[in-house]
Amino acid sequence: xxxxxxxxxxxxxxxxxxxxxxxxxxxxxxxxxxxxxxxxxxxxxxxxxxxxxxxxxxxxxxxxxxxxxxxxxxxxxxxxxxxxxxxxxxxxxxxxxxxxxxxxxxxxx
Amino acid sequence: xxxxxxxxxxxxxxxxxxxxxxxxxxxxxxxxxxxxxxxxxxxxxxxxxxxxxxxxxxxxxxxxxxxxxxxxxxxxxxxxxxxxxxxxxxxxxxxxxxxxxxxxxxxxxxxxxx
Numbered sequence: 020x021x022x023x024x025x026x027x028x029x030x031x032x033x034x035x036x037x038x039x040x041x042x043x044x045x046x047x048x049x050x051x052x053x054x055x056x057x058x059x060x061x062x063x064x065x066x067x068x069x070x071x072x073x074x075x076x077x078x079x080x081x082x083x084x085x086x087x088x089x090x091x092x093x094x095x096x097x098x099x100x101x102x103x104x105x106x107x108x109x110x111x112x113x114x115x116x117x118x119x120x121x122x123x124x125x126x127x128x
Numbered sequence: 129x130x131x132x133x134x135x136x137x138x139x140x141x142x143x144x145x146x147x148x149x150x151x152x153x154x155x156x157x158x159x160x161x162x163x164x165x166x167x168x169x170x171x172x173x174x175x176x177x178x179x180x181x182x183x184x185x186x187x188x189x190x191x192x193x194x195x196x197x198x199x200x201x202x203x204x205x206x207x208x209x210x211x212x213x214x215x216x217x218x219x220x221x222x223x224x225x226x227x228x229x230x231x232x233x234x235x236x237x238x239x240x241x242x
Contacts, residue, residue, distance in 0.1 A: 020187070050228040061218060061233040062171065069228060107170050111228045115161065115184045118170030 021046045023110050023119040031125040038098050040122035042091040042108035050111050051084055051091045056121075057104040065093075067111075098126045130155070132234035134219050140240045141209050149204045149237045153221030159183070160202040161231065162194055163218040171218055177202055178225045214241045 022045040032038055042051070050069040054062035066075055068084035068091065075082045081094045091108055105123045109116040133152045141147055153160050159178045163171035176184035177196035196202045200221075206213055216236045222229035 052228070052230065054231075061235050062231075064230040064232065067228055067230060109170075115173040115176055115186065116163075116171075116231060117173065118163075121170050 021110060021117050023108060023117050025106075025108060025119040025122050027122055028120065029123045029125070031127070032098050034100060034126050034128050035097050038095040038102070038124055040093050040106050040108075040124075042093075042119050044089050044110050046110075047088050048110040049088075051088075052109045052111055052116065053082060053091075053093055054107045054109060054118075055104045056107065060104075062107060062118075095124075098124070100126050100128065102126055132219055132221050132232055134217075134234040134237050136237055137235065138238045138240075140242060142242050143209055143211060145209050146205065146207045147209060147239060149206075149217050149219075149239075150201065151204070151219030151221075151234060152201045153219075154232055157221035157223055157232070158200050159222045159225045159229070160196055160200065161220045161222075162202070162204045163220065163233075164188070165216040165218055165236070167215075174204070176225060183225050209241050211241050214239060 025042050052067045053065040056062045072086045073084040079096045083092045105121045107121045108119040135150045161176040162174040165171040173186040174188050175194045180196045191207045193205045216238050218236045220231035220233045
């Protein structure tokens, strides 16, 4: 079945540093979604990418979808303590989401 | 508007028992999906329901079943509970199951099996 891996598993940064998480799928994706889960919380939808090579920005967050639609990345510029959480990519089909393994981000002052 | 609501928030059961978890989707959302999230891992898809019909099923044993009601709320049932069923059970709703749809998650039910 489809597998979605993310690296790194965990990253600890100082506030103000940049952060990137990479998502790789074993199969071609029709689209990809990104979610953020705060400690003790539930996943919250961030964005969806559909087109090959697509790039979208949300303030300090930049999302990319690979040309082959098998990988994606999330880059955060100048992290803040509010960015703490686990970031998941998820490959979407008509009937389900296959979540990645997640990257846990810790930000300290 | 209320978000996705799940009940109960926490539940403790023993091996061999059964459990029913409940979910009410966002008003206007007709599709409900269930996910299991084990500590430290990403959510794993269990079921999707739309218009009271099962539209998708993940790789879970037959001990897991679900249904959707005319008001689009849903129940997840798990029989013959095992220790490994201890997890956070998340319900997510979306407008419909066709095409890529953002999933709106509830706070989940944390199930502990003793």
